[in-house]
Amino acid sequence: MPSREEITRHHDAPSDDDVWVRGRPDPEPIxxxxxxxxWAVWFFQVAxxxxxALGDRVKDIEHVGSTAVLGLPAKPIIDVDLTVDDPADEDSYVPDLEERGFVLTVREPLWHEHRLLTLVSPAANLHVFGPDCPELVRHRMFRDHLASHPEDLALYRDAKLAAAAATTEEGGIVMDYNRRKEPVIRRIYDRIFAEHGLL
Structure with a gap:
């Protein structure tokens, strides 16, 4: 289990050029x-x-992100957290996933060895982490909190819609959209951590 400090620590992402496996994507509307x-059906299809593809190499798999929260608007792309023994050991899982249509898109060794693989149909982002990664805990806490706190769901909904409009208008990409949402996300996280006695 990750420590309290690991769970409550916010992450500052590296520059875009540091993470893209196949080059920075072209701007597109959000x-x-x-x-x-x-979307729940899509998750079961992706899972x-x-x-x-991986059999018992799958240590855990969870539907996370906005598509996992009833009533919350979202980009129609399923976010899935996959836990494997060692996400840095790409040879142990990436080729088998690629055979099923997944594409390795992002590599972030400085952020819990995170790997992102994308799938076209059903549209999905597969986030790969290792066991006991604090981000797995954070994602589930955020999802479950929004499902039971309508005021924060509304706050996040408004942040998402504003971020999507601004990013599309300026010709940005999804990471720009994510950065625009980040202040609200961190505010909600801090409320979650306080509620659970972690702060």
Whole structure:
């Protein structure tokens, strides 16, 4: 289990050029749409695909992010946390996932050895972390908090819509969208941590 300090520590991402495996993506509009119950079905499809590729190398797999929160608008892309023994050991899982259509897109060795693989259909971002990674805990706490705190769900919804509009207008990419949401995300996280006695 990660320590209290690890769970409550916020992460400052490196510059974009440091993480893209296949080059920085071209700008495209950020579409945030109303919640779709079909997203839960998409998650089970992605999870089944991952399990068919990796078998018992899957230590855990979870639906996280906005598409996992009923009533929260989101980009129609499923965020999935996959836990493997060692995300830095790409040869142990990436080739098998690529055979199922996933594409290694982001490599962040300085952030818990995070790897991001994308899938076109159903549209998904597969976030790969190692066991006991604090980000796994943070993602689940954030998801569960929004599901039970409508005032923070509304705050985050408004931040997402504003960030999507501003990023699209300025011709940014999804990381720009994420940075615009970050102050609100951190404010909500700090409330979560305080509520759980971690701060």
């Amino acid at each position: 579409h945030v749409v109303d919640h779709d119950p079909e 089944a695909l991952v399990r068919s």
